[in-house]
Structure formats: structure tokens, C-alpha cells
Amino acid sequence: MKVHDVVIVGGGPAGISTALHLHARDPSLAERTLVLEKERYPREKYCAGGVGGRALKTLARIGVHVDVPSVPVTTVAMRTSRETATMSEPGLGQVVRRIEFDHALARVAMDRGIAVREGAGVRDVVATADGVRLVLADGETVLAKVVVGADGVGGVVRRSLGLSGGTLRAQVIECDTDAVATDLPRDTLLFDWSDRSLNGYGWDFPTLVGGQERVCRGMYVIRALGPDNVHDRLRAYLAARGLRMEDYKLKPFGERGFEPGEPISKPRALLVGEAAGIDIATGEGIAQAIQHGEVAAGALSRAFRTGRFEFADWKRTVLASRFGRGLFARLVMYRTFYLHRARAEQALLDNPSFLQLFAQDFAGNRLRLRTFLRAAAAAQPQDVPWLAQMVRDAARGAPHVRTEDAA
Ligand SMILES: Cc1cc2nc3c(=O)[nH]c(=O)nc-3n(C[C@H](O)[C@H](O)[C@H](O)COP(=O)(O)OP(=O)(O)OC[C@H]3O[C@@H](n4cnc5c(N)ncnc54)[C@H](O)[C@@H]3O)c2cc1C
Incomplete structure (x- = not known):
């Protein structure tokens, strides 16, 4: 029976991005890769379709331009009980319909020769030291050296491998x-x-x-x-x-949401995109899924070069990447915002540099030193201990925070 090098479960942004980045980095490995998608394109995905510019830039670096109807956006607005703050940023992003965007992205992958099998829902996944066995909904068995779980929030790969779903x-x-x-x-x-x-x-x-x-x-x-x-x-x-x-x-x-304390890999298996967790602060996940795919392609290519398929360092690799640092920063932002809501809202409104940093990050533009300095200058000395505590909590993966009373 044929053994694929890589089987990617899920043909959403995370799965297709992983396949496209593999193709760009290691074309022969991409030839031995199979994407299994349970639906048939065009398929719906409930989503508001706000794509941060950094997703489009990540794809553009490998020559991928997703040509679908969209609404270009230039400004982000944050409304609080006090006022609405706005910030404009070049190339902020666009709003797409996922039924069109995901189909177009998958078409690019197919056009580049990547095997995408539609209507192939995976029912069970067993990973051993020697390889991976996937059972499809109709009972068919597919064998692989490595499986990538890109099957979204309720993914079967995570559940089959006994990886915890976390609390966020x-x-x-x-x-x-x-x-x-x-x-x-x-x-x-x-x-x-x-x-x-x-x-x-x-x-x-x-x-x-x-x-x-x-x-x-x-x-x-x-x-x-x-x-x-x-x-x-x-x-x-x-x-x-x-x-x-x-x-x-x-x-x-x-x-x-992504939780640094939760496992996202096992020997011969790694999770990407929402299967691994995305930004809990805003629920933004399209750009994260696409960026995650880029990092995963590097890890997969390395694994096949070295013959080491433990993926024990997958989480460390993610957290060390620019994408992972952004995800971690959003987790800190989430904890800070909801634990100290009144103070955080005040700080955001008083100091436009915070919103500007968010807009620059969403767009994938270089975070400007000037903006950092302005935000840092506005932070009060008395804020530093709780900010530092937030970072420590986030690093430990402390599960819950409480909402500060509005008063
Ligand atoms: C209501 C709503 C609004 C949102 N709005 C935004 C937004 O505006 N901007 C933003 O950035 N993010 C938004 N998100 C988050 C975003 O939709 C997800 O984070 C993103 O789609 C994650 O991409 P993914 O590829 O990891 O997973 P998905 O997009 O969920 O893709 C997973 C794929 O796997 C397939 N699959 C699942 N199970 C199996 C199986 N057993 N076998 C084979 N295939 C399988 C699915 O059919 C699907 O194609 C929103 C989410 C929701 C729910």
C-alpha cells in the first residue's frame, strides 16, 4: 500500500498554506504530500472573512495571490463605552467570503500540482513510532510517515491522538x-x-x-x-x-485559543491553524492559519532531511517564530485587557500608539520603533508590575482570568 510522506488533514487556510509553503521550500516533498478535505469546494466556513494584510503578504512571498471579490480595509476602529478610537494603516487587509477565498487558495495548490482530495473526511488517526494510519469516513485506510492536523477547532486529529483541547x-x-x-x-x-x-x-x-x-x-x-x-x-x-x-x-x-501550556504535537504528528489554537483576544485566525502553515513547512522539511519525526520541539519552534511571538503577544494582550479592563481601555484610548501597534501587526507592516517608544513612554511606572505578572501568567498558561468590575 502506498505510504505518503505527509498527509495534511483539512483543506482550509492552515492546511493549504502548509502544502503551498512545502511546495515552495521542498517541491519533491510536496509531490509526496496529500491533503484530505472532508467537504467539496466551494465549501462554506462560518467566518467574518477579515483577512489581515500579513496573511496576504505571507502568501505573496511564495507568489500566491488570491483573486476573489473583497472589500479593502484601511482603518481599524475600537469602540469603548467612552468613545470610538480609529487608526488607519496602509495595507491593513481585506474582507473576503470564505467560500470563495478558501476555494481559490485550494485551486492555487491544485494548479501547482499538490494532491488535494475532496470529500475525504478522516474518522480516526493512529500514530506510532513507525508511521501514521488514517481511517476515512468510508473505511478506507491511508498511510503516511507524518500527519498534519489542520482540521480546525473540533479537529479529529487532535482528538484521535489524545491531545487536550485546552480551556480557551x-x-x-x-x-x-x-x-x-x-x-x-x-x-x-x-x-x-x-x-x-x-x-x-x-x-x-x-x-x-x-x-x-x-x-x-x-x-x-x-x-x-x-x-x-x-x-x-x-x-x-x-x-x-x-x-x-x-x-x-x-x-x-x-x-x-492558543495556549502555550497545551501540547500541539506528538511523534509523527503536528497541529497547525485553529487545531493548534489561534488568537483568543480577537478570534482572528485566518492570518494565523496561513502563517502557521509557513512555519510548519519548515519543520516538515527539516524532519525529512534529518529523518527525525518526534516533533518534540514543534511548540518551541512556533513560539520562536515571528508568527508565534505575535500569537503570544495577543495572549498577553487578552489577559491584560480582561483582567484590568477599565485601566486597559483607558490606556488604549489615551495612547493611540497601542492601537497603532495592533494595526501595524494586523497589516503585517514593520512594527515601527517610534510607535513602540511612544507606547512605552505612555506606560505608567505603576503599570509595570501587573504587566510583568501578566507575561508570567501567560507563559505559565494560567487558565482563567476574571473580568474587572466596570466601576
Ligand atoms: C463566526 C466566526 C467569524 C470569524 N471571523 C474571522 C475573521 O473575520 N478574521 C479571521 O482572521 N478569523 C476569523 N475567524 C476565525 C477563522 O475562521 C478560523 O480561525 C480559521 O478558519 C482557521 O483556519 P484553519 O485552516 O485552521 O481551520 P478551518 O478554516 O476550520 O479549516 C479546517 C478544514 O478542515 C476540514 N476538516 C475538518 N474536519 C475534517 C476531517 N475529519 N477530515 C478532513 N477534513 C476535515 C474542514 O472542512 C475545513 O475545510 C472567525 C471564526 C468564526 C467562527
């Missing part, structure tokens, strides 16, 4: 709605943190549905911070904009 989970719900008079300009991504009782935020992203201008609105609620009801939250959020939830198709889904 979020509930998300969205719908594509009409525009209203109070909407910000269509080049702006709005993150609405104005309700301090909400362990998360609402969003308004401009989008294009079948060529029609719409606004994707949703609620992102971090379950790890306490129970909540996303439906009720969305109903109130839409009502505040004069919209009725009943008028729109609701799209609920879950998300998983």
Missing part, C-alpha cells in the same frame, strides 16, 4: 445584515468593546455577498471567562442598530 474557547455568532446610517465608512473594521459586561466584543465588518454590499455583524464571547448567551447578546447588539435578529440567517460556531 470562544463562542461566536454572526449574520450578514443590511447597512444602517450609523455604520462607519466601508473601509473600516469595527471592534465594539462598549459593553463591559461582555467577555468579548461585537463586530461590524463591511462585506460583499454575491456582489451586494452588506455588513457582517457578530458577537465573540470568550467562554473561558464565564457563561453567556451569544444569541441574546447578538439580538441586543443588532437592536441597538435598529435591526431584528429574526430577519437574518444566524451562523454560530466555536473558536479555540
